[in-house]
Amino acid sequence: MLADGRKEFIELWGDMGAHWGVPRSMTELHALLYIVGGPMNTDEIMKQLSISRGNASMTLRTLLDWGIINRTHKLHDRKDYYTAEQDVWKLFATVARARKRRELEPLAARLKSLSLKLNGDATSEGVAHRERLESMLKFIVQFDGLSDQFLSMGGLSLDILSNLIGSGKKTLP
Amino acid sequence: MLADGRKEFIELWGDMGAHWGVPRSMTELHALLYIVGGPMNTDEIMKQLSISRGNASMTLRTLLDWGIINRTHKLHDRKDYYTAEQDVWKLFATVARARKRRELEPLAARLKSLSLKLNGDATSEGVAHRERLESMLKFIVQFDGLSDQFLSMGGLSLDILSNLIGSGKKTLP
DNA sequence: GACACATTTCACGTATTTTTAAAATTAATG
DNA sequence: CATTAATTTTAAAAATACGTGAAATGTGTC
Incomplete structure (x- = not known):
């Protein structure tokens, strides 16, 4: 679904995280939200990165703690949506x-x-x-x-x- | 042999290394050489940190590669001695x-x-x-x-x- | 207030990294 | 040139970190 260049960006960012002692999925998840730009929910993220729900949940929470992603909601949708800081x-x-x-x-x-x-x-x-x-x-x-x-x-x-x-x-x- | 405060410094530096994704023994070994100030040989280092010869050898080589310790020699002593950059x-x-x-x-x-x-x-x-x-x-x-x-x-x-x-x-x- | 759906937690297995111990290599001395 | 000492390499063991999936906990809706 995501074009090649974007996948490569996510990998690249993941490599960087690994180098810095940060779990790969942490920086990958952030890269995904950053490059996509708009809000995504947990299931979309799980599918894109092929990671488990547990992993996604824990990683999202950590990114929220770090303050580099935000939680938002859509009307008539109980799911949580997440966006990355763009600046x-x-x-x-x-x-x-x-x-x-x-x-x-x-x-x-x-x-x-x-x-x-x-x-x-x-x-x-x-x-x-x-x-x-x-x-x-x-x-x-x-x-x-x-x-x-x-x-x-x-x-x-x-x-x-x-x-x-x-x-x-x-x-x- | 080493007073308490120094041991604590070595531990502290080791913790820091671990946090940064650097092997603990890497930063510990450097901390030892830094705090002692003078040249030490492999056996002294092994004893102080209770690490194996192999570990000491590999770690010393890496620190040399990084350029933050130096190899020296003493007259009539074939052993290698190592000192940490003090600045x-x-x-x-x-x-x-x-x-x-x-x-x-x-x-x-x-x-x-x-x-x-x-x-x-x-x-x-x-x-x-x-x-x-x-x-x-x-x-x-x-x-x-x-x-x-x-x-x-x-x-x-x-x-x-x-x-x-x-x-x-x-x-x- | 109970149902359905979403999220979080946690115990477990897997994979990676770090350490060790022993074997191989290299160098030095008589 | 053989012997001994020191260092490096290697492969296996131990430790640690990571991701998973199911069970538990929340949360909103009817």
Whole structure:
């Protein structure tokens, strides 16, 4: 039913997900909704991707949790319909923010408490270890802060920053 | 032999790796070398992490490939010794560049060829699909370019950019 | 409030990935 | 050039993650 190019896009997106440690069906399902553009219900999705109802249900829920798809309804139809966010920047920012919250922030917190724990150790070795730990921590905190700012800049950030950093060299003639 | 805090750091780093789809022993081994700071040989590493020689060997090779540890030697000792890069920015930039090359660039290439393939389809549906595909592609290409610039800025990038973007608001008093 | 349909949960089997242990290869020393 | 030590490869075992289908739980309609 879906033309070749679209199937290939879905596969491609699935490969990408697999590479990133995200279940293949997660990114595939999202790719399907993204490329189709309009709302689809669970059965249509199951058929297109040939996945089970259970899998579809769990994956849809996770995508909803991540905030990159939405649930809608049609009149006189009890089925749930799903649509993907079409703004690529929003998509990216949502996923990035979620990852940041789930991974970077807990990491920083654990490093911080570890650093405190090492305070007691006054041996030269202990001090050296704490220093290394702290430069790691410092980096992560800085990176975290920068990504906050970056993500709150909105969709034009990429253009703006490219110009800022590259001192305008790389723009088109 | 290793104090508690260090063990915890290794575990923490291992957890992080697992989250990112990288084998746990990969990031653990790197964490060990990073926190210890000095050169270690395979046997010391095996003992500390209680992993097999085979595992240690394969993991060390991969870390060498990634360019985040180095091989050294001691006089009158045939064993190989390994040290981790201590500069956190270099560490980050190396890993990021490798990921970029291995993931972002092939992705962009595949999207590009897909977009061409869809050119033949002149139905309104086909056109809509190609448009979505192309906004995705455009984003990825832009992002790719920006990260190139970012990664070539060196260790002070984080500070500099924070000030640039945040218009100096978030610096210390 | 009971029926029909839709969704979610969960225990299970399957597949993939990671680790191990042992065999093979490579290199170094006397 | 043989012997010993170190490393890499390999194949099997263990661990983990993934998807499935059926049963259970919801939800709206008559």
